[in-house]
Amino acid sequence: MKQASGEKCINLKLKVWRQKAEESNGRLESFKAENISKDMSFLEMLDVVNEEIILSGKDPIALDHDCREGICGSCGAMVNGRAHGPEKGTTLCQLHMRHFSNGDTVVIEPWRSRAFKVVKDLVVDRSAFDKIIQAGGYISVNTGGAPDGNAIPVPQEVAEKAMDAAECIGCGACAAACPNASAMLFTGAKISQFALLPQGHPEAKKRALAMVGEMDKQGFGNCTNEKECEAECPKGISIINIARMNREFLKSSILS
């Protein structure tokens, strides 16, 4: 569908990372994004560009997305060197084109980390995060009748902190933005959400050791407290969760 031109529309020059498969060499390819409504999201803008690419008989730009409302963590790319684009606290699908100006050049690259292999174009394999979760990011519960709602008392402030950590949608922006490609904000958030709540305590020791061990195995870098992750996290997750992970890991390592 053609957008009406006028003040509400902008024209952009895109430079998008194109890579056929994991093993092939990639490069930046230029595209024109014309008559883009400022009310569009970044992904909708890419949809428009892709439609034209398809019409010209070429391979559209591959990208990950699902909910398009900032809650699933599927989308994500580096936009002009910033994870999920220049706005704070947004995912790529919630980034709107009104934040761009007519004539802008926009460079779009996939997340870069040894642990995130490029599958195609902007799509990266984030199963390294799944492996970290599989190593201990869960609680084991016995089946049976549902427990009473307030059987385990949790202070409000503790619940709040746990919920803040649990906001993580696993998009990978932290590792992508980190100068060291470290996954410590992700792992810290996932360890924290359980460490704070009584339900997580029985497996706390095993969890911290296993999840940190898996994170290291996946080839992520080491955190140097640069705070870039916190600044780029679409959910604003604090690096305080990394301090808590350090604490949990130390407790598990030293006190057996």
Next chain:
Amino acid sequence: MHWNSNRFILLLSSSIGKKLVMAITGLGFCIFLISHLAGNLIIYAGNDAFNSYAERLHTLGPLLILAEIGLLLLGIIHISTGAYLFYQNFRARPVRYKKKRNAGGRTIGSSTMPYTGFLILIFIVFHLVDFHFVEKADRSIYQIVLETFSNPGYTIFYILSMVVVATHIDHGFWSLLQTLGIDNLECMPVFRVISSAFSLFVGIGFGSLPVFITLIT
């Protein structure tokens, strides 16, 4: 999995363990710097006071040697672990971004840690040659200080080195609190301020000495 056996090795070989090694050795240096600065500030009290401080320090004998060996070990561990972390972090992103911008989390200190660390190493070599392994038989330590700082080139090198040291500590001190897991949401801003204040204290404390010496000579 045998988490119980070799637990210590496992801890040290992990990412958090290596960070911990950096934090603890770094803390060791911070404590050393406080005592070193406390001693050096006696220069302000003049020739006799400073020389007698140096004499008393050397009466510690074996204890002093023990401390020196301790510092050397701290240095070796801090540098080798830091170098390994630097290598690992470099390897963690084999394909770099064509375009990368900072999001506002990094500071000058945080983004230059490996480089300021390396510069400090160079400074320490010069520093030891000039003040530690120097021929002390015919001169007092106060005289040595005066003579060394009478060279304006060296004075500038020294002051610049102190700026580098302060930059390293500004991130390092806060960072070690975070790594040790002492940090929490309420204390984080306070820790940041304490870290900057400490780095300024060290930087100005040492950096002001050659200025003072130049002024009195």
